[in-house]
Amino acid sequence: MTETPAAAPDRATRIVVVGAGFAGFETARRLLRHQHRSTDQPIRVTLISPDDFMLYTPLLPDVAGGLLDARFVAIPLAESLPGAELIAGRVDSVDLDRHTLRIRNREDAEETVEWDRLVLTPGSVTRLFDIPGLAEHARGLKTATEALYLRDQMLEQLELASREPDPAVARARRTFVVVGASYAGTELTAQLRALADEVARHRGTDPDDVRFVLLDMADRVMPEVGEKLGDRVLEVLRGRGIDVRLGTTIDRLTAESAELSDGTTVETRTVAWAAGVTASPLIQELGLPTEKGRLTVGADLSVPGHPDVFAAGDAAAVPDLTKDDAITPPTAQHAVRQGKVVARNVLASIGVGTRKNYKHNDLGLVVDLGPRFAVANPVGVHLSGYPAKLVTRAYHLLALPRGANRMAVSAAYLGDAVYPRPLVSFGLVSADEASFPRSQGIPAPGAES
Ligand SMILES: Cc1cc2nc3c(=O)[nH]c(=O)nc-3n(C[C@H](O)[C@H](O)[C@H](O)COP(=O)(O)OP(=O)(O)OC[C@H]3O[C@@H](n4cnc5c(N)ncnc54)[C@H](O)[C@@H]3O)c2cc1C
Known part of the structure; x- marks a missing residue:
């Protein structure tokens, strides 16, 4: 199967990204850099998400624990992705032959959106078991x-x-x-x-x-x-x-x-x-091959047999090229980096630049465990206690993709050192x-x- 042409010569290629989590946000951000350049391959970036923010999930436990305000971990899409067309809604179904998808908004109204290239990054949901109640x-x-x-x-x-x-x-x-x-x-x-x-x-x-x-x-x-x-x-x-x-x-x-x-x-x-988590219910709706419930993709993050469709993050079963016969774990660390690669490969599919396979050596994990304790294993170095706390907080502050959120979170951490939790x-x-x-x-x- 070959790629369809980017778009008619007189119009921009419409790239639709589904989901504004770590992978979708990063994909859109990278694509917008190209959109803002004047080029003979113009693109139009559309991002579909039920929320008007990207959620920095690693700090949700701090929100539940009353340490951070929920807005501190929400990155506003309109400000962070200028030039993107933002559509508030949840994608219900995708017609891979017609290159359309159906969205339902908060008022249950439906809308159909057309795409030339589709990037599926709807992430994951909590994995429920068949346990009564x-x-x-x-x-x-x-x-x-x-x-x-x-x-x-x-x-x-x-x-x-x-x-x-x-x-x-x-x-x-x-x-x-x-x-x-x-x-x-x-x-x-x-x-x-x-x-x-x-x-x-x-x-x-x-x-x-x-x-x-x-x-x-x-x-x-x-x-x-x-x-x-x-x-x-x-x-x-x-x-x-x-x-x-x-x-x-x-x-x-x-x-x-x-x-x-x-x-x-x-x-x-x-x-x-x-x-644990399982891929977004949208993935099952597609009727495409999956692995452990995640959408099967090649190492270049394209969907086999559908060269105009790409996927990344928790929703995709991305081959882990650093290991034999494995897929990358569902972490933000991978989702962000896959977002970068998917943006590059989508552009390559319309004749801009070259494709690349996704390969990333896991950098380890940082885990904040409340007052005075954390553990972290950055690049294989095992840390616990205060050193880990320092690394953990510094990591999150750097990884938050917006200055104002970094400032708010820093202030909350400083406040926590001096004042009781509200x-x-x-x-x-x-x-x-x-x-x-x-x-x-x-x-x-x-x-x-
Ligand atoms: C409490 C918690 C702590 C975590 N801590 C860490 C950590 O410390 N380090 C780490 O690396 N990872 C951590 N993770 C995992 C990390 O959050 C995920 O791996 C990451 O969010 C995956 O990114 P994603 O873009 O694939 O999906 P998500 O970030 O889940 O984003 C998916 C987006 O798609 C949207 N969406 C879903 N379905 C649809 C639809 N049908 N139509 C339109 N939009 C849709 C969602 O609303 C969401 O905005 C943590 C997760 C949780 C829950």
Whole structure:
């Protein structure tokens, strides 16, 4: 199959990018550099996203923990991508033969958009399992809505517990279960623990009255950082009174309890589910080959058999050329770099520059674990404690793609060193708004697609 011509000679090639996360944002940013140049290959960049911001997800645990304001981790698209056509909406379906896609906006109105080149970067959603009650009663941590919900839910439950006459109900309100001891769930637990400690300090109550249970099916926490750092993390979490249960998950969830696979039942009103991700539901809609649920692409990030279609980030199964027979892990580190390569290869497909295969040696991970502790393994160097904290915070500040956000986050970190965490619950996000279907667009259980 050969590429279709860029566009009729008298019009610009329309490049449509679906999703404004790490990969889509970077793709659009790179393409716009070309759009702004006057050239004999003019392009028009369209970015479709349900939100008018790019979300810096690695700092969501800090939002849930009340350390950062949600706006600090939201990069406004209109300001950051001048010259792009921004369309607010969610892509429902793609017609690969007609080169069109269908968008649904917040008011459920539909629109059809045409493209000459399509870049699919719709990312991932929380991976749910067929566990009774999970989709109804647990909440995730992939969106600002969910992070704000978890913060407010914890503060509200602690407030209600303080005036609850029934000790069993009060204990349930003060119990928080997090599932998934990979970096996202572990960071979330650490940040919620720090917020609960602040509540206890403020009220003069015992911080140990607030109970955290962190579960994972794996036999270790944060396998991504290796055995030594993982053991150190486990020691620190347990030292903070967190009940870490490995080889354990939830068997059944109700509004008031979690039945665990170790045979125990935890009475709780709050379960956060951070047990991995799966590609955006849009990928299944395409009817194209997938690998582990992610869209199959070549090393140049083009979709086999569809030379005008490209994909990158969590939604794409990108061959990892640094390893045998592997695909790149779903991380922001890869998504940003794939965004750069995809932009280059899209331009090459219309005759500008040359193609390149995606190849990146993983630089390691930085994981902020609340007050005075972090772990990091930059380029294979294992760090924990204050040095890791420094590296982690410096990394995020540099990686945030906007000066004003960097400044706001820096100020919040400085403030945190001097002042108590603000105990503010706006209560603006309802449990329904934070549910998986409404917050992440995951089809409700039993819903027809
Ligand atoms: C709490 C948390 C902490 C993390 N920490 C780290 C970390 O420290 N380091 C790291 O490397 N990675 C981290 N990650 C992983 C990282 O966030 C992802 O790998 C990264 O976001 C993937 O980028 P992406 O562009 O593929 O997708 P995303 O960033 O998820 O963006 C996808 C975009 O597509 C939009 N979209 C989805 N479906 C549609 C549709 N149908 N139509 C239109 N738009 C659509 C979404 O709204 C979103 O804007 C973390 C993730 C979480 C949740």
